[in-house]
Amino acid sequence: MFLTAEILKKMLSRRYRIMPDTLPSNPSFCGFRFYNGSAPQKDHLCVISPEELAFLRPENGPGIFLCNGTGTETKDLCLPEDFTVLCLENRVESGELINALNEIFEEIESWEGSLTRLTPDVSDIRNALNESRNLLRGSIILADNRFHYIAYTDDFRGNAALIQTIEGIPKYVTEDILTDPAYQAVQSSRRVMLYQVHTARQVVPALCYNLFKKDSSIYNARIMLTSKEAFTPDQYDLLKILGDRLADVLWQIAPFSFPIPAFSSLHHAVASCLKEEPASRPLVHAILRMVHWSAQDKYVLALFSPYFIREKDEMNAVSVNQLELLFPNSCGVIIDQRVALLVNLGSKKEQGHFRFQENIATFLRDSLYKAGISSEFDDFFRIRYALYEAESALRIGNIRDSMYWYYRFPDYAMAYTLDHASRDVYYKDLVNQSFLDLLDYDREHSSSLAKTLEQYVKNKFNVSHTASALYLNRSTVLAHLKKIEEITSLNLDDWHTHLHLLLSFALLENE
Known part of the structure; x- marks a missing residue:
């Protein structure tokens, strides 16, 4: 002490x-x-x-x-x-x-x-602020850098008008402030400073001390006095002691998470970009700079869905923090009773990105989750597409490979394409008509010409390889190909026909 x-x-x-x-x-x-x-x-x-x-x-x-x-x-x-x-x-x-x-x-x-025994629980933090109130001689407020009041001393509860005024700031005003270089300079300060809180009726003087975590200012501790008395040097010292202890508590949990009803700015950026009305690009860029990220970094998104669990909300709230601790440079949000985790893999110029899917098994092994994983992407604003990919991989993977714990979208990209291609029309209407005619001919004549054509195309028009795959001699395959040429009007030298046939084979297999 x-x-x-x-x-x-x-x-x-x-x-x-x-x-x-x-x-x-x-x-x-x-x-x-x-x-x-x-x-x-x-x-x-x-x-x-x-x-x-x-x-x-x-x-x-x-x-x-x-x-x-x-x-x-x-x-x-x-x-x-x-x-x-x-x-x-x-x-x-x-x-x-x-x-x-x-x-x-x-x-x-x-x-x-009492500060040493402080835990990352909002009621515990509120009690610590109340215990500090007499010593610091003023109302103490813990607020995040999006102007949300998180916890404050009991004597401040009656100031509902001030809370509503600050928390009711229009969105465009908030974005203007957060993108203002002057405000960002305040957010980066590492000393106790005098801070003026502007309300509709008055300017309230306050001392402000930024709480840092991994070089990012996540929350502000503010001491506010209702009187017009000037602050004294001891209040600067005491506020720093209180703020440093709160920062120590933040270090016990994940880099961008805090178990209280408010998002950090990074959480806000990720959550808004996953919605149909994302935050403005200048605001997102400003937030990413605060946590030393770039919109052009390489990212991957994983969607975790709990199964065999009724109380999903409680489990997800705990799992967000666990995942952010497990994966460095990650940010998790809860969306539709599932956890979406965005992982920053680093700059495109950096080498040695860890393999996300290899590390993810550690978490899934000990939890009741399955996960869909998007492709890697190098544009933060493509995060909504990445969510679609992760959702699709999880849905298709659960059907095709239900015994697996996680599903990568690149492994199911073709299945996704076929699924969406046949979603609005009957799948056989997308199949090459000449191949359908050949299937009808086989059913009527108990032949296997369609099978021969499929293997011939898949083996890149190599007769010997086709014969080996079908366990036929080469002359039999040549006879089948001649018969196919008589029945259909397929031009196998045309690459559109080649592609259409390959898609036709996949559509029929998918059904």
């Missing part, structure tokens, strides 16, 4: 008058001791008398000192720059001062202890 000079100054000022008004530096320390003439102990506050302070020399520093009372010895005292000195205006009995310092340390230690 570490205190800063500014925090100590503010907490002591609740009992005593403290000097000076402004500190030249703000060092931190973890304990205190009384000055005994030796060099100050590192990371410890040194309680010293005015007389002893007057005799400090540069070789005694650096250090942080609490001077118990002021006197003639401390007036116009010139101390080294690496000395930080707090002075009590009036001398306090040593026992009383020790008790006051112990109480301050115990209060901060108790608060930090």
Whole structure:
């Protein structure tokens, strides 16, 4: 546990008058001791008398000192720059001062202890904010970078008008703000900063501290005061302690997920692009830059569908986080009681992309899911087509290879083509008419000319290979081909006829 000079100054000022008004530096320390003439102990506050302070020399520093009372010895005292000195205006009995310092340390230690036990649960986070409210002296709000209020202290609940005003911002205004370079600069700041929240009626001053995860600003912790009093340096320090602990909690879960009712910006971009009315391209590009992705990176999308499970919503909520932990650079959303997971495989110039389908078996082996996997694609805005591919692979694969756990669309692309080709018309109407005539002839004459033609085309018009596939001698195959030429008017030298025959064979096999 570490205190800063500014925090100590503010907490002591609740009992005593403290000097000076402004500190030249703000060092931190973890304990205190009384000055005994030796060099100050590192990371410890040194309680010293005015007389002893007057005799400090540069070789005694650096250090942080609490001077118990002021006197003639401390007036116009010139101390080294690496000395930080707090002075009590009036001398306090040593026992009383020790008790006051112990109480301050115990209060901060108790608060930090509660933060250490913090878990990624929204009610637990809300309790932590309420416990921090008195110490930070203001309403505390956890909000994401899309202006959603996630959790806030109880005293802020009554401010429904402010919440509705901010959460009711029109979509086009939100997109303009999120694509504004000035706002992105604020989002990338790694220090506690003064932040003005504009509402319909007033401008509310707030301190803002960005919580980072994998170099991306996912959520903002904001402290807001309803009064017009200026913020003090100790509030900056305390907010940073609180924000760092919240960031530690975020590190325990997946890179772009948080188990609370709000999307991160990346989730919003993925979810909107899977819908018929996606977010604007400038906004999506801005969001991708925030997480160091590019629209031209290589992607793959997997659709996970639970089976033999009734409570699908609860299972999907847990599985999204598990999948994002299992696959680096991934983002999962729930759509129609299924989990859609977008995985960024990296830049097209990078080498050694991991094989997604090989790693996916680890998850499917231990869960009650089956998955459809799209083809790889290098345009983020093709994600909706990738969803169709994953859905189709899952549907067709479940019918053809029900014993498998996952199905890749490239393996079922032909089946998808045939399925869609015969969806609106009767499949036999798509089959080559001459081949249908040949099938009718075989049925009437108990012959196998259609079988001979099929093998002849599939064996690239090689008579010897065709004879071997049919277990016939070469002369018999030549006789069949001559008969086929007499019955039909097929021109096997025409590539359109060749393609039509191959599709005809596949359509008949598919049915």
